Amino acid sequence: MSILKVIFYTTGLSPNRKVAEIIWGTDKTNRTWEYIYFIKNLEKVNFNVKDFNEFFGYSSNFTPQGFSNIEDKRFKLRLQQYQSIDEMIHTLDNSFFVGNDNEEEESFHSSLQTKDLSTVIVVEALEPKNKPLLKMINGRYQWTRDKDLAKKALKRAKFQCEIDNQHISFISKASGVSYMEAHHLVPLKRQNEIENCLDVLSNIVSLCPNCHRKIHHAEDKEKKQLLQNLFKQRKEDLFKQGVNITFDYLINSYGIK
Numbered sequence: 001m002s003i004l005k006v007i008f009y010t011t012g013l014s015p016n017r018k019v020a021e022i023i024w025g026t027d028k029t030n031r032t033w034e035y036i037y038f039i040k041n042l043e044k045v046n047f048n049v050k051d052f053n054e055f056f057g058y059s060s061n062f063t064p065q066g067f068s069n070i071e072d073k074r075f076k077l078r079l080q081q082y083q084s085i086d087e088m089i090h091t092l093d094n095s096f097f098v099g100n101d102n103e104e105e106e107s108f109h110s111s112l113q114t115k116d117l118s119t120v121i122v123v124e125a126l127e128p129k130n131k132p133l134l135k136m137i138n139g140r141y142q143w144t145r146d147k148d149l150a151k152k153a154l155k156r157a158k159f160q161c162e163i164d165n166q167h168i169s170f171i172s173k174a175s176g177v178s179y180m181e182a183h184h185l186v187p188l189k190r191q192n193e194i195e196n197c198l199d200v201l202s203n204i205v206s207l208c209p210n211c212h213r214k215i216h217h218a219e220d221k222e223k224k225q226l227l228q229n230l231f232k233q234r235k236e237d238l239f240k241q242g243v244n245i246t247f248d249y250l251i252n253s254y255g256i257k
């Protein structure tokens with residue numbers, strides 16, 4: 001998909017009928033197309049639709065068509081995080097775009113299920129941390145995640161689901177404790193916009209497998225409810241760790257308006 005960065009120059013405050021007639025003529029009813037824009041400094045940027053949808057918080061099956069604007073609310077919400085439109089486009093550009101955190105990766109969740117899981121010690125103070133390392137994986141940059149920290153987050157939640165501690169999971173064979181998954185509330189793919197580290201205790205929630213699937217795959221309304229619940233619980237902790245986001249920002253990162 002291509003996005004054109006366009007700067008519009010109108011021909012003046014009033015439409016220019018004479019120029020339009022020379023260029024296009026008139027239709028049967030003597031009308032012409034007199035609102036004329038001149039486009040200057042045209043620049044083509046390439047990135048795929050999936051990245052575009054994730055970035056602007058459109059649902060994954062949204063297909064931008066023809067010549068259209070990015071919805072005002074979505075555009076402004078993202079622009080707030082950048083110094084300029086150029087900087088935002090640069091981030092979206094393939095060469096720099098920070099790819100998915102592949103949070104769904106089965107291997108990551110399995111790697112947390114170790115014998116020592118129940119004895120992990122949580123002493124971390126809730127204070128801002130520097131951004132994690134940016135690693136080039138398959139030609140795209142990705143933020144690294146700390147497995148030990150994810151284990152601590154599960155332990156901190158007493159291996160219970162943070163949506164509802166009554167949610168039943170099962171005992172993990174590898175760890176001997178209730179199986180829970182570590183989910184980054186503010187997705188790591190948004191790290192480039194947040195000054196402090198997102199891979200911190202306050203941003204990792206322990207979820208039962210069902211709630212974890214839900215938060216990624218449920219309908220917007222249901223996702224929003226879960227996010228509301230978690231945001232309420234974590235807002236202050238996130239603030240302590242320098243992650244100052246609004247609820248609007250959070251739901252936008254899940255593709256919800």
Ligand SMILES: [Zn+2]
Pocket residue numbers: 103104182183184212216
């Ligand atoms: Zn997740």
Ligand SMILES: [Zn+2]
Pocket residue numbers: 161162163164167207208209210211212
């Ligand atoms: Zn749950």
